[in-house]
Amino acid sequence: MKFRKVAKKAGIVLLYVGLLLLLVSFISQLQVNRSSGGGSLLKGESRTALRSLELCPFQEMEVTAKVEEGGVLTVYLLETDNIFASSNETSWTSNSTALQEFLEQNPDRIIWKDQIENGEYERSYFSTKFMNAVVVFHNPTSEIAHLQYEGELKFFGSTDETRYVAVCATPLGALLILPWQVNQWKQRKKK
Known part of the structure; x- marks a missing residue:
């Protein structure tokens, strides 16, 4: 019984x-934010692809990128707080030292770190908590890397x-x- x-x-x-x-x-997926761009990254230069992301549970963030002409880039998804995102984030594009210092002082804030070598890259992230984040592309080599990227945020999982x-x-x-x-x-x- x-x-x-x-x-x-x-x-x-x-x-x-x-x-x-x-x-x-x-129900079709609701796109909250979409960002795309590109350009050349010189030695030690960084570029933020998606700034001040406000991620919440059950939200998917997808990043696609293409690196051309023998370039090597490192892509990071970093958890940030509002204060850091507004004051120091802009210095990453011109000062690689600020990025490296942040990474060394806050290894727990690195959600992912991947290397892209002369090809295409795609990665998704499903947030499990409320947080602020930023996607950063960094050129650690002496070669010029040509980058094209696109990122978007979606609610719900894949249909x-x-x-x-x-x-x-x-x-x-x-x-x-x-x-x-x-x-x-x-x-x-x-x-």
Whole structure:
């Protein structure tokens, strides 16, 4: 008897969550912020691609970049606070030392650090907390690197992933409700 009650409650939750996710997956993704740009980065130069990002849970940030002509760049996603973002962020484009000092003093604020070598780069980040962030491209080599980048923020997950979870959760919820429903029909038949 207890199993049926637990299965019923779990089934109802899964069924409703599955149906809700299915409904949400048909809503187009809301783009909050989109930024693109490019140019040449000299030795030791840095460029902020997405400034003063305000990330919140269930938000996806996607960065795509292309480095041409044998260039090597390091891309960082850094957690910042409002004070730092407004006062020191602009000095990163002209002063590589400010970036290196920040990285050395705050290694816990580096969310990711990747290297792009003469090619295309794509990375996504799903925020799990409320935070401010910035994407920085840095040229650590003596070669000139030509960069084209694009970044965008989206709410919700991918619609394909959401639909997959919905398609799995809805039938599972219905199966868990089934023993309780059969029992209800049997009791009605007896009356």
